[in-house]
Amino acid sequence: MKDRKELLAAQFAACTNVPNWFVPLEQAVKGLNAEQAAWNDVPGANSIWSIVYHLTFWNERYLVRFNGNTPTDQVENNDVTFDVSNVDITEENWNTAVNRLMSSLLDWQDAILQADDAKLDSPVIDGEKGEWWDTIANIAIHTSYHIGQIVDIRKRQGSWNQQ
Template sequence: MDQRTILLRQMGANHNEPNWFVPVERALDGLTEEQAKEKSGDSNSIWEIVNHLIFWNERYLNRFKGTPATRKIDSNDETFLNENNEDWEGAKTQLFTVLTEWAAAVKEADDEIFERSAHEDRHDPWYSVLANINIHNAYHIGQIVEIRKTQGSWDPSKGVH
């Protein structure tokens, strides 16, 4: 199996294809705005996690497409903010859209891009960066499910008992 196929399968598992874990569409299904905003101590809310996923996926997707980031961030904490002032439904749509665009970009990309560096200051090939983005997304999806379990808003029939 080639790199592209593996990456696309990982992306699908993260986005909307149930597999070994719950994809983000299912993890967010039926979640109200109030539940998405709920915080416990210093932990991020689900909505903040969604903002963080939007930020990093959009940033790297734009880089993959050849559009450099225009905004410098001073701290990763900034990535959890609702920069686009989206309502909850808009934030979910924005996340699902960027994940769909990622899969399309990977599917349509020339093979050689996967070996090219994703960063200007070091050699970090795109296939490796994309695998790490997929791991990063899966990590945060797990957080979302765990927060929902703690809230009592998780339906175990959706997976992950």
């Protein structure tokens, strides 16, 4: 039977690069170019690139907090975390965006496995309800939700070829 740390790390592995009940991010973006990643067929909806940007922001932010540091970047509202309007649409920038998100997901796996039970049971914010183990599980759920959106967008644009 897996313990809590192994379960949480397995959730992040499923989101990152281990196929399970849904395709992991690695497979969801495989073969996708910058133009396809920036594509949007619905005004006001998110592109794949904006979803990757959003996931990177939140995964990195919470990982910084989990590691005992204070995030330096602040946002006015969640919409800002999807904003890629100032990003040059190049293959290099797209690859950098994907690699950064993949790195944060792999870093989460390492951090979870290195944490002790006291850390997992500690509050996310001192003096408030909400322990790290529960928040980490929700971060994985949040990531898997958006991976599903990526696959849906690829299906709509005709770029999905389940590998």
